[in-house]
Amino acid sequence: MKKQTVLTGITTTGTPHLGNYVGAIKPAIQASRDEQVQSYYFLADFHALVKNQNPEEIVQSTLEIAATWLALGLDTNSAVFYRQSDIPEIPELTWLLTCSTAKGLMNRSHAYKAAVQENLDASEDPDFGITMGLFCYPILMAADILMFNANKVPVGKDQIQHLEMARDIAQRFNHHYGELFELPEAAVDDHVAVLPGQDGRKMSKSYNNTIPLWLPEKKLRKAIMKILTNSLEPGEPKDPDDSALFKLYSAFASSSQRAEMRQAYLDGIAWGEAKQLTFELINSDLAEARERYFALISEPAVIEEELKRGAEKARSFATPFLARIRHAAGIRLLG
Numbered sequence: 001m002k003k004q005t006v007l008t009g010i011t012t013t014g015t016p017h018l019g020n021y022v023g024a025i026k027p028a029i030q031a032s033r034d035e036q037v038q039s040y041y042f043l044a045d046f047h048a049l050v051k052n053q054n055p056e057e058i059v060q061s062t063l064e065i066a067a068t069w070l071a072l073g074l075d076t077n078s079a080v081f082y083r084q085s086d087i088p089e090i091p092e093l094t095w096l097l098t099c100s101t102a103k104g105l106m107n108r109s110h111a112y113k114a115a116v117q118e119n120l121d122a123s124e125d126p127d128f129g130i131t132m133g134l135f136c137y138p139i140l141m142a143a144d145i146l147m148f149n150a151n152k153v154p155v156g157k158d159q160i161q162h163l164e165m166a167r168d169i170a171q172r173f174n175h176h177y178g179e180l181f182e183l184p185e186a187a188v189d190d191h192v193a194v195l196p197g198q199d200g201r202k203m204s205k206s207y208n209n210t211i212p213l214w215l216p217e218k219k220l221r222k223a224i225m226k227i228l229t230n231s232l233e234p235g236e237p238k239d240p241d242d243s244a245l246f247k248l249y250s251a252f253a254s255s256s257q258r259a260e261m262r263q264a265y266l267d268g269i270a271w272g273e274a275k276q277l278t279f280e281l282i283n284s285d286l287a288e289a290r291e292r293y294f295a296l297i298s299e300p301a302v303i304e305e306e307l308k309r310g311a312e313k314a315r316s317f318a319t320p321f322l323a324r325i326r327h328a329a330g331i332r333l334l335g
């Protein structure tokens with residue numbers, strides 16, 4: 001039986017933070033060890049251009065995200081780990097799909113509609129600042145997925161619409177040119193921890209409340225000390241279920257550690273001590289990987305090598321598959 005193909009992309013903007021680690025990277029690396037599946041993980045640098053047009057930031061983010069996944073132990077012998085822009089078949093497939101994708105489907109995109117609405121609210125022209133990259137983003141994403149006939153695509157809730165669009169695009173193409181694509185499904189994990197940021201809201205770049213994953217030890221400690229708590233004194237019982245600090249601790253703790261800490265809150269542990277213990281737990285989880293990360297970051301050639309190898313593996317599937325798709329669409333040798 002053919003293995004299930006699991007595929008996901010990471011947009012190369014920004015620096016990885018604790019929320020990315022707990023919510024996406026760690027579960028993905030764990031899932032990639034499952035021998036029943038073939039995983040594809042890639043750096044979506046073409047997608048990054050839609051959001052960021054600063055070349056130095058794009059390349060820095062690509063380096064940091066690649067080093068992060070490798071430092072955290074992604075096994076690149078079993079998973080295929082590559083950079084989107086190393087696979088020329090993807091933009092080519094994007095065009096083939098673009099020609100049979102209804103503009104009306106793209107008009108319904110939440111991200112596009114939100115950008116238009118923002119313009120209307122600001123009494124601007126509805127198209128102000130909107131690129132074709134933003135408008136066609138879902139087609140590129142469909143090509144990422146369909147290029148490898150992925151069955152399961154682990155994503156956050158905000159990406160569900162993109163997966164529905166990828167299915168629509170695949171179905172229309174199949175209907176016209178014959179059964180080429182399998183229909184991908186979004187895999188949204190509701191059990192995965194959503195980390196709070198320093199202010200207690202969801203840790204997110206858009207709230208500016210993130211704790212970067214690879215802070216040096218002292219800075220990590222400082223960042224954790226800054227997490228918002230209430231004014232209860234040492235000795236006063238504290239509600240673990242109403243505490244961002246406890247949530248953060250829990251995301252890294254074993255179930256017995258979590259139960260012990262819960263009791264400590266009820267027994268009135270001082271916030272300072274709870275923070276120190278949270279720092280120690282997170283720090284011990286990350287310390288070894290952090291060394292590997294800084295070693296990798298200083299040797300980009302090693303990372304390049306990994307990505308090249310990944311691209312070769314990815315293309316060993318994509319090149320012959322694209323040849324079939326081209327043929328089906330009438331892009332063929334003459335005679």
Ligand code: TRP
Pocket residue numbers: 007008009010011044047140141144145153154155159162
């Ligand atoms: N759009 C996704 C995000 O912002 C990133 C992405 C690009 C992706 N291509 C993909 C995710 C293909 C899954 C499959 O998170």
